[in-house]
Amino acid sequence: MEGGYNPRTVEEVFRDFKGRRAGIVKALTTDVEAFYQLCDPEKENLCLYGFPSEQWEVNLPAEEVPPELPEPALGINFARDGMQEKDWLSLVAVHSDAWLLSVAFYFGARFGFDKADRKRLFNMINDLPTIFEVVSGSAKKNQKEKGAVSNNHSSTKSKSNSKMRDPEGKYPKQHPREAVAMNDDEEEEDDEDEHGETLCGACGANYASDEFWICCDICEIWFHGKCVKITPAKAEHIKQYKCPACTNKRARP
Numbered sequence: 001m002e003g004g005y006n007p008r009t010v011e012e013v014f015r016d017f018k019g020r021r022a023g024i025v026k027a028l029t030t031d032v033e034a035f036y037q038l039c040d041p042e043k044e045n046l047c048l049y050g051f052p053s054e055q056w057e058v059n060l061p062a063e064e065v066p067p068e069l070p071e072p073a074l075g076i077n078f079a080r081d082g083m084q085e086k087d088w089l090s091l092v093a094v095h096s097d098a099w100l101l102s103v104a105f106y107f108g109a110r111f112g113f114d115k116a117d118r119k120r121l122f123n124m125i126n127d128l129p130t131i132f133e134v135v136s137g138s139a140k141k142n143q144k145e146k147g148a149v150s151n152n153h154s155s156t157k158s159k160s161n162s163k164m165r166d167p168e169g170k171y172p173k174q175h176p177r178e179a180v181a182m183n184d185d186e187e188e189e190d191d192e193d194e195h196g197e198t199l200c201g202a203c204g205a206n207y208a209s210d211e212f213w214i215c216c217d218i219c220e221i222w223f224h225g226k227c228v229k230i231t232p233a234k235a236e237h238i239k240q241y242k243c244p245a246c247t248n249k250r251a252r253p
Helices: 010-028 032-038 076-082 085-110 115-126 131-136 138-148 152-165 185-195
Strands: 047-050 056-059 213-215 222-224
Touching (some): 010 032, 010 047, 076 085
């Protein structure tokens, strides 16, 4: 369904994997309302596709047999109304994780990756949280546990500096590297140690200093602004920021 796009190196396959993964994570988190509506149980067998462009699509399976690429789970829409929404989304996430791995290693087999290449590809993939971990919230839990064992002094310093920047709590929390002005190289190195393993709650990628981040005031998880469609200008007008997962924690009619 993708016009013969064929990544050939380990780096290209991993880039392909990350793009498809990001698209599916969007479908199951920030775009979950649209995804839910598209998965009408009255329709035919539907699949959730993620694309290297970080886009997603709910569509019928490929008609050609065998298909050009491994196909995702068939008929995800049929189970939508037969279980709680969170359980259904988790089920789709698990099948999507399996599909992403099958596509990545299909490319690896097709283009002759040797043992070392396959191991390197797996390790690169394994450094990212699974879609299931993101959707179920276990990725957030793991992130909190990492934060809990961080140096208490550094944590206290970061919080106090954030309060100095925003004493009235007027604005939603931005990433500590956005909110705290560094005084010298030593403090910058301390901050890098403290926040270097911060993961985006949506895409699971590590913190990068050249990107805008925002923190949910409910679950206190950090997100790339672009992943939750929040710009720095927009953030200044938000009194309390709720991430998509916290916003969607409500019973559907």
